[in-house]
Amino acid sequence: MKETNTNNFDVAEASEEARTGSGSVRPSRTLWGDAWQRLKRNKLAVIAAIWIIFIVIVAVSADLWVPQHFGSPTEIDSASMKDMSRLPPSPEHPFGTDTLGRDVLCRVIYGARISLSVGVLATAISTIIGLIAGALAAYNGGWWDTLIMRTADIFLAFPYTLFVIAMLAVIGPGIQNVFIAIGVLGWPSIARVFRSAILSVKENDYVDAARAMGASDARIIVRHIFPNSVASVVVYATMNIGGAILTESALSFLGMGVVPPNPSWGIMIQDGQTYLATEPWLMIMPGIAILTTVLAFTLLGDGLRDALDVKMKDA
Amino acid sequence: MIKYIAKRIVQFIPVFLGVTLILFVLQNVVPGDPIKLIAGEKKLDEQTEISLRAAYHLIETDENGEPVFDENGNTIETPMWKRYIQYITGLLHGDLGRSYQQNGKPVAEILAEKYPYTIKLALVAIVIESIIGIAAGMISAIKRYSAWDIGVTTVTSALVAMPAFWFGMLQQLFWGIFLKNVTGGAFYLPISGAGGPHAEFQDWAYYMLPALTLAAVSTAYTARIMRSQLLEVLNQDYIRTARAKGLSRKAVIFRHALKNALIPVVTYIGMDFGGMLAGAILTETVFNWPGVGFETYRAITQRDWPIVLGSVTVIVVVVMVINLVVDVSYAFLDPRIRFDGSKSE
Numbered sequence: 001m002k003e004t005n006t007n008n009f010d011v012a013e014a015s016e017e018a019r020t021g022s023g024s025v026r027p028s029r030t031l032w033g034d035a036w037q038r039l040k041r042n043k044l045a046v047i048a049a050i051w052i053i054f055i056v057i058v059a060v061s062a063d064l065w066v067p068q069h070f071g072s073p074t075e076i077d078s079a080s081m082k083d084m085s086r087l088p089p090s091p092e093h094p095f096g097t098d099t100l101g102r103d104v105l106c107r108v109i110y111g112a113r114i115s116l117s118v119g120v121l122a123t124a125i126s127t128i129i130g131l132i133a134g135a136l137a138a139y140n141g142g143w144w145d146t147l148i149m150r151t152a153d154i155f156l157a158f159p160y161t162l163f164v165i166a167m168l169a170v171i172g173p174g175i176q177n178v179f180i181a182i183g184v185l186g187w188p189s190i191a192r193v194f195r196s197a198i199l200s201v202k203e204n205d206y207v208d209a210a211r212a213m214g215a216s217d218a219r220i221i222v223r224h225i226f227p228n229s230v231a232s233v234v235v236y237a238t239m240n241i242g243g244a245i246l247t248e249s250a251l252s253f254l255g256m257g258v259v260p261p262n263p264s265w266g267i268m269i270q271d272g273q274t275y276l277a278t279e280p281w282l283m284i285m286p287g288i289a290i291l292t293t294v295l296a297f298t299l300l301g302d303g304l305r306d307a308l309d310v311k312m313k314d315a
Numbered sequence: 316m317i318k319y320i321a322k323r324i325v326q327f328i329p330v331f332l333g334v335t336l337i338l339f340v341l342q343n344v345v346p347g348d349p350i351k352l353i354a355g356e357k358k359l360d361e362q363t364e365i366s367l368r369a370a371y372h373l374i375e376t377d378e379n380g381e382p383v384f385d386e387n388g389n390t391i392e393t394p395m396w397k398r399y400i401q402y403i404t405g406l407l408h409g410d411l412g413r414s415y416q417q418n419g420k421p422v423a424e425i426l427a428e429k430y431p432y433t434i435k436l437a438l439v440a441i442v443i444e445s446i447i448g449i450a451a452g453m454i455s456a457i458k459r460y461s462a463w464d465i466g467v468t469t470v471t472s473a474l475v476a477m478p479a480f481w482f483g484m485l486q487q488l489f490w491g492i493f494l495k496n497v498t499g500g501a502f503y504l505p506i507s508g509a510g511g512p513h514a515e516f517q518d519w520a521y522y523m524l525p526a527l528t529l530a531a532v533s534t535a536y537t538a539r540i541m542r543s544q545l546l547e548v549l550n551q552d553y554i555r556t557a558r559a560k561g562l563s564r565k566a567v568i569f570r571h572a573l574k575n576a577l578i579p580v581v582t583y584i585g586m587d588f589g590g591m592l593a594g595a596i597l598t599e600t601v602f603n604w605p606g607v608g609f610e611t612y613r614a615i616t617q618r619d620w621p622i623v624l625g626s627v628t629v630i631v632v633v634v635m636v637i638n639l640v641v642d643v644s645y646a647f648l649d650p651r652i653r654f655d656g657s658k659s660e
Contacts, residue, residue, distance in 0.1 A: 153326075154333035157635050158627075159593040162611070166627055169615040170341050242476065249478050250597055254612060269481055273601075276484060277492050287481040295476035 031231070031308070038307040045303020048296040055293060059112040070106035074261040077101060086279045095285045098271060104282065107263035108289050114264045115293060118178055118248040119241035125183025127237050130190025135221055137191065138198035149195070152188035160185070164247060168256045178257045182244050193236045197229035204228075231308040235301055242297030249290050265290050320643055327639060334631050335406065339399050342624045365390055370419070373398075411625035416617065422625035426607060433599070433606035437591035439526035440533070445584055448534040452541025452580075457568065459546065467542070471535035483528035483601040490524055507603045525602040529595050533587045540583050544576040582645045589637030593630045 039045055070093070071077070077084070084101030087093055095104035137148040155163075167181040201207070202225060210220050251257030252266030260267055265286040272283030304310075368374045368390065369382040375391040377383055382390050393401075405412065411422035455467040474482070491506035504523050548554065549572055557567045599609035607626050614622035 150329055151333070154330050154337065157330050157334050158337075158631055159590060159634060162593060162596065162627060162630060165596060165612075165615065166338070166341055166623060169623065170344060246476075246478055250480065253478070253480055254596070254600065255616070266478070269478070269484070273484060276488055280488055283481070283484055287477065287485070290481065291473065291477045295472060298472065298476055 035231075035304070035307040035309075039303050042303040042306065044299045045307075048299035048303065051292065051296045052300065055112050055296075056116065058109055059116055062109050062113065066106050066109055070103035070109075073102065073107045073110035073263045075102075076261075086275065086282070088279070089281055096279070096281045098268070098282055099275070104268070104285055107268060108265070108286055111263045111265045111268060111286060111289065112293070114175065114258055114262060115245045115248060115290070118175070118182065119245040119297070121179045122182035122186065122244040122248075123237050123240045125179065126186030126190055126240065127233065129184065129187035131194055131233065133187060134191040134194030135198060135226075138195040138202065139217065139221060139225070145195075148191065152191055155185065155188040158185075161247065161250060164251065165254065165256060168251060173251075173256050173259050175258050175262070178248055178251060181251075182247050186240065186244070190233060190236060190240070194229065194233050197232045198225055201225050201229045232310045235305045235308060235310045238304055239298055239301035242294040242301070245290065245294050245297070319646060323639055323642060327635060330635065331632070332403075334635075335403060335628060336399065338624055338627055338631075339402055342620045343395060343398070370413070406628065411628065412621040414614075414622050415619045417619075422621050425610065425622060426626055426629055429605060429607045429610045432604060433592060433608065436522065436525055436529060436595075436599075436604060436606060437588060439522045440530040440591055441584065441588050443526055443530040444534045444537055444587065447530075448537025448584075449541050449577075449580060451534075452538035453545060453573075455538065455542040456545035456549070464542075467538055471538050474531050474535040478597075479528060479532060479595070480597040480601045482531050483524065483598055486524045486527055487601075507601075525598055525604050528601070529591060529598045533584075533591075536587075537580060537583060541576065541580050544579050545572060548572045548576040578645070578648050581648070582641055585641035585644070586638055589634040589641070592633050592637070 066073075081101040084097050085099055087097040089096045093103050093105065095108060097103055098107065133148050133152070137145045163185055164181050167185060168177060171177045171181065207220060207224055210224050215223075248257055248264065249266035249269070252264040253270045255270070257266060258264035268286035269283045272279070272281075272286070275282050365374070365382050369376045373393060375383045375393050385391055402412070409423055411426070413419045413421050414425060417425065451467050451471075455464045458464055487506040490504040492503075495503035505518075505521050506524060545568075549568075554567055554572055557571050558564070562570075593608070595606075596608040596612050598604065599606045600612050603609070607630065611623060611626045611630075614620075614626070
């Protein structure tokens with residue numbers, strides 16, 4: 001949504017590229033190398049990336065250090081439950097404790113595992129389906145294109161959240177089903193993005209050249225079209241991770257996503273709703289976790305878009 | 316132009332059939348016998364069960380709605396394709412089937428009771444979205460890179476990245492609880508329900524928080540689109556010409572730039588209104604708002620599938636029709652539009 005700033009850097013870089021000749025001669029200066037240089041200069045994107053890496057490290061390493069300090073994220077100690085219930089934030093429990101006496105920070109950390117895995121896996125599913133569908137539609141054209149894109153239109157006609165909720169109502173709650181529902185229903189947008197990227201790449205002379213040299217369709221797609229059109233998909237997928245995390249939290253909030261006692265951020269907010277007036281930190285902390293994580297993926301996506309020079313708007 | 320509209324309407328038909336087919340399949344692959352869901356804990360005698368199955372079109376019936384039996388005296392299960400045709404026919408006649416609960420009340424009747432709440436909420440939200448979104452985006456574009464601009468960008472990014480239901484709860488916390496405590500109960504906004512002691516819903520205060528929550532994300536998008544559009548228009552040659560002929564900056568912005576910059580914004584708001592009529596399940600759930608979204612949520616949790624299917628169908632059709640209307644009016648508003656249709660976002 002933010003407009004791409006055509007700043008002096010891009011201009012300087014473009015002319016430098018022109019001087020040194022095309023990127024294919026020198027493998028060290030690829031599209032991705034250029035993008036990396038540009039991304040590094042985008043402060044917001046760098047902060048976002050650092051935050052994402054931090055969350056990933058904390059979530060992955062949680063088993064090693066969290067239980068020693070904060071106890072289990074799911075188990076309830078019935079003996080001490082009463083004394084431990086809904087304690088305000090303190091040095092021992094930086095985010096306080098919940099109704100069942102579990103440490104909120106601990107649950108937020110383990111919640112990151114769920115959110116990140118849903119974000120990444122659901123996006124992976126959508127991306128794979130979307131890539132295949134988009135490639136088939138764009139490359140084959142004709143009735144393939146019509147069939148796939150009309151199907152995409154049908155999927156996009158549904159209000160997304162409602163569609164996911166209806167799907168989960170049918171297949172039942174649980175984290176695997178959340179992956180499946182969000183993943184399977186997310187493909188049309190990626191298919192559209194990839195299709196239009198391919199269509200613009202397909203017109204290039206090097207594709208004709210490859211075909212003239214007798215390359216097979218598969219080879220042309222994998223070696224020539226894919227590398228040149230994947231940038232927009234990378235940008236879209238990054239932003240999609242944040243969207244999937246938001247959707248998961250909404251599903252879990254409605255009781256249709258991850259099942260308790262698993263510490264999903266959405267479930268924690270739902271638990272906290274009852275104690276909004278008296279113990280607001282129960283819902284504030286997981287909400288901040290969602291906000292910062294989703295924001296980080298959005299900002300990183302924005303940064304990648306600018307760095308890879310992908311046009312996401314029709315201007 | 317007429318060709319374009321006709322084309323869009325023709326495109327609408329397969330999408331409509333596809334959407335209803337998907338919904339129908341979803342409903343019919345749900346595990347569990349509908350009759351068990353209808354009966355609940357009660358044990359039904361055979362006669363009642365057969366008449367129920369006939370009433371819900373699960374078995375073949377004759378013209379009078381009486382069940383048809385095969386040579387062994389058993390009922391004949393209606394095949395799936397036939398039920399789909401019945402469902403579509405019913406739909407075109409405004410018959411959405413009957414609830415599994417609530418004494419088998421027609422779904423259309425239930426939705427007709429709930430829809431006014433959703434529509435009124437959506438209207439208030441659209442007003443908030445248009446005023447705040449357009450104003451914030453305009454000022455942002457005019458005072459580009461100022462503290463205000465940075466503030467708007469930050470707030471809109473944050474609004475888009477937070478769950479709507481969480482934002483709603485923060486509103487409840489601030490307007491309902493914090494303000495009540497601080498002012499000693501003199502001023503606060505109600506945090507749930509649909510208004511008044513008789514729930515007659517005349518009290519404007521009850522709209523404020525749900526509408527604000529419903530509008531939050533869209534307001535952020537409106538502000539962003541407004542900002543980028545206005546910036547783009549202000550870069551155009553005809554704006555420079557207008558300035559060069561001596562018009563004041565204010566006159567240029569209001570008389571020349573705004574009109575063109577507003578077209579995509581109005582389109583977005585129109586589409587968004589369609590989305591809001593989809594009944595914000597999350598907002599309505601957080602605020603116990605008795606609209607379609609909340610009813611759909613309730614029906615899902617209680618496995619009242621006809622209501623789920625019916626409301627989702629109505630919602631999808633409403634959204635599709637509004638998108639169609641918006642697309643067509645966009646073509647009227649903007650003579651530059653090419654009729655190939657596709658638009659990002």
